[in-house]
Amino acid sequence: MKTPNMIRLLEMSIHAFALAVVWRGASAMMTGGVSTESLGIIQSIEPFAIPVAILAIIGSVAASQLGLRRWRKASGGSHRESVELVHETPRLDQQHEKIIKDLRKKLTELDQENSRLNLVLQEKNACLLQDTLTGIGNRLAYEERLQQEFRRWNRFGNPLTMLIWDIDHFKQINDQYGHAMGDVVLRGIAKLLARRIRSTDFVARFGGEEFVMLLPGADAEAALQLADQIRLDIAESRFENTDINLPVTISCGLTRFQAGDSPQSAFARADRALYQSKQAGRNCCTTC
Numbered sequence: 240m241k242t243p244n245m246i247r248l249l250e251m252s253i254h255a256f257a258l259a260v261v262w263r264g265a266s267a268m269m270t271g272g273v274s275t276e277s278l279g280i281i282q283s284i285e286p287f288a289i290p291v292a293i294l295a296i297i298g299s300v301a302a303s304q305l306g307l308r309r310w311r312k313a314s315g316g317s318h319r320e321s322v323e324l325v326h327e328t329p330r331l332d333q334q335h336e337k338i339i340k341d342l343r344k345k346l347t348e349l350d351q352e353n354s355r356l357n358l359v360l361q362e363k364n365a366c367l368l369q370d371t372l373t374g375i376g377n378r379l380a381y382e383e384r385l386q387q388e389f390r391r392w393n394r395f396g397n398p399l400t401m402l403i404w405d406i407d408h409f410k411q412i413n414d415q416y417g418h419a420m421g422d423v424v425l426r427g428i429a430k431l432l433a434r435r436i437r438s439t440d441f442v443a444r445f446g447g448e449e450f451v452m453l454l455p456g457a458d459a460e461a462a463l464q465l466a467d468q469i470r471l472d473i474a475e476s477r478f479e480n481t482d483i484n485l486p487v488t489i490s491c492g493l494t495r496f497q498a499g500d501s502p503q504s505a506f507a508r509a510d511r512a513l514y515q516s517k518q519a520g521r522n523c524c525t526t527c
Contacts, residue, residue, distance in 0.1 A: 372422060373429035376443030381451055384441045388453050389502050400462035402452040402493040403509045404432065407521040409448035416483055423480045424487055428473060435469050459495040459526050466491045466524040474522060488522035495526075 368380035376384070392399040406412075406428060413421040425448065432442045432450055441453040454462050470489055478485045492513025496505050512527035519525065 370429075370444040373426050373444050375429045375433055376441065378443065378446055381441075381443035381445060384443070384453060385502050388441070388455050389496075391455065392496055397456055398458045399496040400454045400457050400459055400493055401496070401505050401509045402454065402462060402466055402491055403445070403506075403513045404428075404450040404452065404489055404491050405513055405517070406448040407488045407490055407517075412485070412487070416480070416485065420478075420480045420483055420485065424478050424485070427476065427478045428487070428489065431473055431476065432469060435465070435472065459493065462493050462495070463524060463526050466493055470522065470524055490516040490521050491524040492516055493524065493526050 368376055368383070370377040388399055391397070406424065409421065409424070412424055425444070429442075429444060429450065432452065436442055436452065436454070439455055440457075443451055445451045454465070457465070470491060473487060473489050476487070478487055490513060492509045492511065492515065494505055494508040494512055508527050512525040515527070516523045516525040
């Protein structure tokens with residue numbers, strides 16, 4: 240059965256039901272409470288009861304018609320909303336896809352910016368740990384590396400040797416040949432020191448004409464042998480600046496980390512060994 244026929248049948252059913260119920264109720268009220276039979280046949284009706292019943296029936300039918308119209312209107316509105324929603328869905332999907340695409344683009348840009356900032360931070364950190372004159376590590380880099388190597392030595396117990404280097408008569412070089420020549424000597428010494436060590440070793444400019452070196456895995460004997468080779472290479476080198484060709488020597492004090500050592504105690508012992516090398520006439524290496 241089609242929908243319009245069903246609606247008409249529903250309307251007729253409501254009308255009939257309203258007619259029977261209201262007529263019976265109105266008749267009972269107007270006859271002073273006299274009951275009717277089960278089939279709804281009226282036994283006694285006063286002359287003025289019929290107009291009242293008719294008014295009640297008309298009101299009932301009007302109410303039913305109004306309700307059906309509201310239902311139809313609501314049904315029609317829901318249908319229109321459904322149709323509008325169906326047409327609206329593709330547009331909403333396109334908007335969502337655009338938002339997701341924009342978010343992905345922003346995430347990509349943020350990731351690229353993060354990578355760039357990380358690179359900048361690494362470069363800045365490298366600059367902070369680098370001696371601007373010689374290009375090797377500076378005092379800060381030494382302190383950082385020393386703590387790392389000390390913790391590793393303290394945990395695993397592998398040999399660790401510290402060397403302190405000091406250029407002989409460096410003040411006289413500056414005074415006699417100028418600070419430009421002194422800078423040439425410092426850069427040359429740093430290059431020679433860095434060239435002779437392993438990738439696992441470390442060298443830095445401690446300050447002024449002093450350099451410090453860490454040799455993990457090397458005992459005092461092996462470290463002393465390496466130090467003497469470096470010292471001889473420096474003594475045989477010449478440092479040039481314009482018309483100046485200058486020989487330079489260097490002294491070294493070294494010590495191996497021992498049980499109960501701290502970074503400070505090991506450094507103090509290596510510094511004493513350096514002092515002994517100076518006292519012995521310079522251009523030599525001493526272990527302590």
